[in-house]
Amino acid sequence: xxxxxxxxxxxxxxxxxxxxxxxxxxxxxxxxxxxxxxxxxxxxxxxxxxxxxxxxxxxxxxxxxxxxxxxxxxxxxxxxxxxxxxxxxxxxxxxxxxxxxxxxxxxxxxxxxxxxxxxxxxxxxxxxxxxxxxxxxxxxxxxxxxxxxxxxxxxxxxxxxxxxxxxxxxxxxxxxxxxxxxxxxxxxxxxxxxxxxxxxxxxxxxxxxxxxxxxxxxxxxxxxxxxxxxxxxxxxxxxxxxxxxxxxxxxxxxxxxxxxxxxxxxxxxxxxxxxxxxxxxxxxxxxxxxxxxxxxxxxxxxxxxxxxxxxxxxxxxxxxxxxxxxxxxxxxxxxxxxxxxxxxxxxxxxxxxxxxxxxxxx
Amino acid sequence: xxxxxxxxxxxxxxxxxxxxxxxxxxxxxxxxxxxxxxxxxxxxxxxxxxxxxxxxxxxxxxxxxxxxxxxxxxxxxxxxxxxxxxxxxxxxxxxxxxxxxxxxxxxxxxxxxxxxxxxxxxxxxxxxxxxxxxxxxxxxxxxxxxxxxxxxxxxxxxxxxxxxxxxxxxxxxxxxxxxxxxxxxxxxxxxxxxxxxxxxxxxxxxxxxxxxxxxxxxxxxxxxxxxxxxxxxxxxxxxxxxxxxxxxxxxxxxxxxxxxxxxxxxxxxxxxxxxxxxxxxxxxxxxxxxxxxxxxxxxxxxxxxxxxxxxxxxxxxxxxxxxxxxxxxxxxxxxxxxxxxxxxxxxxxxxxxxxxxxxxxxxxxxxxxxxxxxxxxxxxxxxxxxxxxxxxxxxxxxxxxxxxxxxxxxxxxxxxxxxxxxxxxxxxxxxxxxxxxxxxxxxxxxxxxxxxxxxxxxxxxxxxxxxxxxxxxxxxxxxxxxxxxxxxxxxxxxxxxxxxxxxxxxxxxxxxxxxxxxxxxxxxxxxxxxxxxxxxxxxxxxxxxxx
Numbered sequence: 001x002x003x004x005x006x007x008x009x010x011x012x013x014x015x016x017x018x019x020x021x022x023x024x025x026x027x028x029x030x031x032x033x034x035x036x037x038x039x040x041x042x043x044x045x046x047x048x049x050x051x052x053x054x055x056x057x058x059x060x061x062x063x064x065x066x067x068x069x070x071x072x073x074x075x076x077x078x079x080x081x082x083x084x085x086x087x088x089x090x091x092x093x094x095x096x097x098x099x100x101x102x103x104x105x106x107x108x109x110x111x112x113x114x115x116x117x118x119x120x121x122x123x124x125x126x127x128x129x130x131x132x133x134x135x136x137x138x139x140x141x142x143x144x145x146x147x148x149x150x151x152x153x154x155x156x157x158x159x160x161x162x163x164x165x166x167x168x169x170x171x172x173x174x175x176x177x178x179x180x181x182x183x184x185x186x187x188x189x190x191x192x193x194x195x196x197x198x199x200x201x202x203x204x205x206x207x208x209x210x211x212x213x214x215x216x217x218x219x220x221x222x223x224x225x226x227x228x229x230x231x232x233x234x235x236x237x238x239x240x241x242x243x244x245x246x247x248x249x250x251x252x253x254x255x256x257x258x259x260x261x262x263x264x265x266x267x268x269x270x271x272x273x274x275x276x277x278x279x280x281x282x283x284x285x286x287x288x289x290x291x292x293x294x295x296x297x298x299x300x301x302x303x304x305x306x307x308x309x310x311x312x313x314x315x316x317x318x319x320x321x322x323x324x325x326x327x328x329x330x331x332x333x334x335x336x337x338x339x340x341x342x343x344x345x346x347x348x349x350x351x352x353x354x355x356x357x358x359x360x361x362x
Numbered sequence: 363x364x365x366x367x368x369x370x371x372x373x374x375x376x377x378x379x380x381x382x383x384x385x386x387x388x389x390x391x392x393x394x395x396x397x398x399x400x401x402x403x404x405x406x407x408x409x410x411x412x413x414x415x416x417x418x419x420x421x422x423x424x425x426x427x428x429x430x431x432x433x434x435x436x437x438x439x440x441x442x443x444x445x446x447x448x449x450x451x452x453x454x455x456x457x458x459x460x461x462x463x464x465x466x467x468x469x470x471x472x473x474x475x476x477x478x479x480x481x482x483x484x485x486x487x488x489x490x491x492x493x494x495x496x497x498x499x500x501x502x503x504x505x506x507x508x509x510x511x512x513x514x515x516x517x518x519x520x521x522x523x524x525x526x527x528x529x530x531x532x533x534x535x536x537x538x539x540x541x542x543x544x545x546x547x548x549x550x551x552x553x554x555x556x557x558x559x560x561x562x563x564x565x566x567x568x569x570x571x572x573x574x575x576x577x578x579x580x581x582x583x584x585x586x587x588x589x590x591x592x593x594x595x596x597x598x599x600x601x602x603x604x605x606x607x608x609x610x611x612x613x614x615x616x617x618x619x620x621x622x623x624x625x626x627x628x629x630x631x632x633x634x635x636x637x638x639x640x641x642x643x644x645x646x647x648x649x650x651x652x653x654x655x656x657x658x659x660x661x662x663x664x665x666x667x668x669x670x671x672x673x674x675x676x677x678x679x680x681x682x683x684x685x686x687x688x689x690x691x692x693x694x695x696x697x698x699x700x701x702x703x704x705x706x707x708x709x710x711x712x713x714x715x716x717x718x719x720x721x722x723x724x725x726x727x728x729x730x731x732x733x734x735x736x737x738x739x740x741x742x743x744x745x746x747x748x749x750x751x752x753x754x755x756x757x758x759x760x761x762x763x764x765x766x767x768x769x770x771x772x773x774x775x776x777x778x779x780x781x782x783x784x785x786x787x788x789x790x791x792x793x794x795x796x797x798x799x800x801x802x803x804x805x806x807x808x809x810x811x812x813x814x815x816x817x818x819x820x821x822x823x824x825x826x827x828x829x830x831x832x833x834x835x836x837x838x839x840x841x842x843x844x845x846x847x848x849x850x851x852x853x854x855x856x857x858x859x860x861x862x863x864x865x866x867x868x869x870x871x872x873x874x875x876x877x878x879x880x881x882x883x884x885x886x887x888x889x890x891x892x893x894x895x896x897x898x899x900x901x902x903x904x905x906x907x908x909x
Contacts, residue, residue, distance in 0.1 A: 037585075037646070037648065037652070039646070039739040039740065039741070040739070040740075041646075041648075041737045041738050041739040041740075041742075042738040043736060043737055043738070043822075043825075043826070044736075044738070045736075045822055045823065045826055046804065046807055046808050046811060047826075048808075051804060051805075051808045055801070055804075055805070058797065058801070062797075065790065069790070118706070120702070120706040122702075129615060129616045129618070130712070131614070131615040131616075131618075131620050131712055132615060132616050132618045132620065133615065133618040133619050133620035133621075134618065135618075136620060136712065140771070141770050141771045141774050142770050142771055145770055151771075201706075201707065202707070202708075203707060203708070203777055203781050204777075204781075205763075205776060205777025205780065205781060206777065209763050209766065209776055209777060210766065210774075210776050210777060266708065269708055269711045269713070270711060270712050271710060271711055271712065272698065272710055272711060272712040272714070272715035272716075273614055273695070273698075273699060273710065273715075274614060274615075274616075275699070275700070276710055277700065277702075277710075278708065279702070279706060279707060279708060282706065319702070319706075321702060321703075321704055321705065321706050322704065323704055323786055324704070324786055324787045324790070325701045325702050325703055325704050325709060325785065325787045326700065326701040326702040326706075327700075327701070328697060328699070328700065328701040328787070330696040330697055330699075331696075331697050331787060331790060331791065331794070334693070334696070334697075334794055335790075335794060338794065338797065338798055342801060345801070345805050348805075348809075349805060349808055349809060349812075352809050352812050352813065353812055356812045356813060357812070
C-alpha cells in the first residue's frame with residue numbers, strides 16, 4: 001500500500017503558478033459540460049433491434065413503390081419512329097441525301113388502340129452532345145433578357161464576317177432545330193389535319209422570367225440598330241444557320257415571337273445526355289378530347305436539320321404521361337430489385353445475428 | 363555505541379502514481395524510469411510504483427564500468443541461448459518509401475524481467491557497438507530503471523528507442539534535468555510544480571500531477587486518434603465520390619470537362635455544405651465516454667497498431683467511393699434518360715440533371731456522416747440539420763427570380779429547383795440512390811460487429827446496456843487487487859550488508875519462514891567492485907500456516 005507515500009492533500013490545489021501566492025486556480029480550465037466534453041448526447045449503436053426490422057420495412061416499402069411504378073410505367077403508351085433516313089429504304093432517305101431546302105417527306109403511322117390523351121409530340125435526337133462544355137457556355141443570358149449586344153462567350157458566333165452582331169448569339173441558338181411537322185389523320189381516304197398546340201411547351205419560368213424580348217414595338221425595330229447605344233452601328237442579324245431572323249419566328253402571335261418563342265425556349269434548355277427528346281407540340285384537345293383514336297396517320301416532315309455529318313439520328317415520339325412522368329421502366333424495376341435485396345439481406349443478418357449472438361452472451 | 367539520533371529523507375511519490383502505471387501497462391505501454399537518483403532509491407521507487415514486482419522472474423542489475431563487463435552482463439543474463447548479435451531489420455518507410463529505417467526486432471521472453479542499469483554502465487552501453495544489445499535486452503524486460511543518469515543520457519536513451527524501434531516515445535518529467543529528454547521524445551510532457559517550470563516550458567503537454575497522464579493518453583489521446591481517423595476517412599470519401607461522379611459523366615458529355623454539377627454547388631460543397639458537419643464530427647465525437655475509457659485501457663491498443671487509418675483503410679475508402687459514385691451517377695442517368703415531367707415538359711435537361719445529382723450526392727454524404735457519428739450532441743445535430751437546411755435554402759435562393767434579376771449571367775439556373783423538385787420521380791430517384799449507397803454500409807458494419815466484434819464494439823454495447831436502466835451510471839470501480847507487499851522500502855546509503863538484513867524483514871515476521879540463506883557473503887562487496895545482487899526473496903503469504 002502506498003499510504004506512506006501519499007502526497008499531502010493541499011498540494012493538489014497548487015495547479016497554477018505559485019508566484020502570486022493567492023492565485024491558486026488561475027490555470028484551472030473551465031468545468032462546463034462543453035469544455036470538459038460532457039455534453040449530453042444521443043449515442044446510437046447498430047443493434048439488431050433497429051437494423052433488421054428497418055431493413056424489412058424498407059424492403060417492403062420499396063417493393064410496394066416498385067410495383068406501383070412498374071404498373072404505371074407499363075400503362076404509359078409510347079410510339080417512336082426514326083426518320084433520319086441514313087439508310088436507303090428508310091423513311092425520309094430521299095430528303096437526307098439531297099441538299100434541297102425544305103424537303104418534305106412523309107411518315108406513315110398506325111395507331112393500334114386509342115392513344116389516351118393528353119398526347120405529347122416530341123422530336124428526339126441521338127448522338128447530339130448538347131452537354132458539350134464549350135457548346136453549353138456559348139450563349140448570352142443577358143442578351144436573351146433584352147440587352148442585345150453579344151458577349152464574348154458567344155465567340156465565334158457573336159459577330160458575322162461583316163462584324164455585325166448576331167442576335168441571338170452563341171452556338172446553342174445557332175443550332176436550333178428547324179424541322180417542322182404536320183400530322184394528318186387518314187379518315188375514309190381523306191387527310192384531316194390534326195391540330196397541334198404549341199402553347200406552354202416550355203417551362204413557365206423560362207417564358208416569364210428567364211427570357212425577355214426587347215421592349216420595342218414592333219419587335220423588328222429593336223433589331224435595326226436604332227436602339228440605344230452607339231454599339232449598334234449595324235443591323236443585328238440572325239444566326240448564320242437560321243433562315244429567318246428572331247423577330248420572325250412566329251409572326252402570327254406576338255407573344256410567341258422573338259426570344260420568348262416556345263420552340264426556341266425548348267431548344268435553349270439544353271439536354272443533359274447525348275440522346276434526348278424535346279417537346280414539340282401537344283395534340284390539342286379540342287377535336288380529340290380523349291386522345292388519338294386508333295387509325296392511320298401520316299406525318300409530314302419538313303426535313304431541314306442535317307444530322308448526317310456527325311452520325312446523329314432523328315426520331316419522333318408520341319407519348320402520354322402519368323404522375324411519374326414519361327415511360328421509364330428502370331425506376332420500377334430498380335425499386336423492386338432493391339426491395340427484394342433488402343428483404344434478403346435482413347434474413348441473412350437475422351441468421352448471422354442468431355448464430356453469433358449466443359456465444360457472445362456467455 | 364551511543365545512538366544520538368536518526369535522520370531520514372522522505373521523497374514522496376505523487377498521488378495515484380502506481381495506479382497510473384498499472385493502467386498504462388495494461389494499455390500495452392512500456393514504461394522506463396530514467397532518474398538521477400541512486401540505485402537503491404530508484405529500486406525502491408520501482409517497487410512502490412508496482413513496476414518491479416515480487417513475482418517477476420528476475421531483476422537484473424547492470425553496473426559494470428568497462429565495456430566487456432557491461433557486454434557480458436547484458437548478454438548472458440536474459441536469454442543465454444539468444445543470438446549473439448541483435449537482429450536488425452532494415453526497411454524503408456515514410457512517404458514513397460524514401461526513408462531507410464533499421465528496427466531491432468522484439469524477441470520472445472519467458473516471464474517478466476526487470477532491468478536496472480546505472481549511469482556508468484549506461485555510458486558504456488550507449489556506445490555504438492553495444493547500444494543495440496542494450497536495446498534488445500531492455501525491450502525484453504517489462505520494466506527498465508536507469509539510475510544515476512545524466513540529462514544527456516536521458517535524451518540518448520530516448521533517441522535510441524526512437525531510432526531503432528517502430529514506437530512512439532513519450533517522455534514525462536518535472537525538473538530542469540528532464541528537459542533534454544522531453545525535447546528528444548516524440549511527445550514531451552512536463553509536470554509543473556515544485557521543481558519549477560523548466561520542464562513545462564519545453565514540453566508539448568503539461569499538467570500538474572503524474573496521474574493526469576492516464577487521462578491524457580487513455581482518454582484524450584485515444585479520442586484524438588479516433589476523431590482524426592474518422593475525419594480523414596470521411597473527408598477522402600466525400601471528395602472522391604464528388605469527383606468520381608464527374609468522371610463518369612465525362613463519358614457522356616464528349617469528354618469536354620463539362621461539370622455534372624452546378625458551378626455554385628462545386629464552390630459551396632466543401633466550403634459551406636459539408637464543412638460544419640465534418641467539423642462537428644472531428645471535434646465532438648466520442649465512441650466511449652471518459653470513465654469507461656479509463657476503466658478499459660485495452661481500448662488504447664488499436665491506436666498503437668494504427669488500425670483505423672492505414673493503407674488498407676484508405677483503399678477500402680476509395681473502393682467505397684467508387685461504388686457510391688457509380689450509384690450516384692448511373693441511377694439518375696437511368697431514371698432521367700428518356701423521361702419527362704408529369705405535365706409533359708422537359709426534365710432531362712442539363713440543369714435539372716445537375717440539381718438531381720447534386721442533391722443525391724449531398725444526401726448520401728450526409729447520411730454517411732450520420733452513420734459515422736457515434737456521439738450526437740446538440741452541436742452535431744445543429745451542424746448536420748442546419749447544413750442540409752442551408753443547402754436547400756441556398757439552392758432555392760440562387761435559383762430564384764430575384765437573384766436572376768440582379769445577377770443575370772451568374773445565376774442562370776433560375777426556375778430549375780421549382781420545376782424539378784416538385785416531381786415525384788425526382789424524389790424517388792433521390793431516395794433510391796441514397797438508400798442504395800447507405801444500406802450496404804449498414805449491413806456490412808452490422809455483420810462485422812456480429813462476426814468480429816472489436817474491443818470497441820464490446821465496450822460500447824456494454825456501456826449501452828449499463829446506461830439503459832437509469833441515467834449515467836459509472837461502471838463498478840474495479841478494485842486494484844494487489845497483494846500486500848511485504849517488502850519494506852528502505853535504502854541505505856552505505857554498505858549492502860545491513861540493507862539485506864533490513865529488507866528481508868526477517869525480524870519483523872512473527873513466524874519463522876523457510877527461505878534461502880541470506881548472507882552468502884560476509885564481507886562487503888563494495889570494495890571488491892563486484893555487481894550488487896538483490897535477490898528477490900519470495901515470501902509466503904501471511905495466511906498460510908507455518909510449517
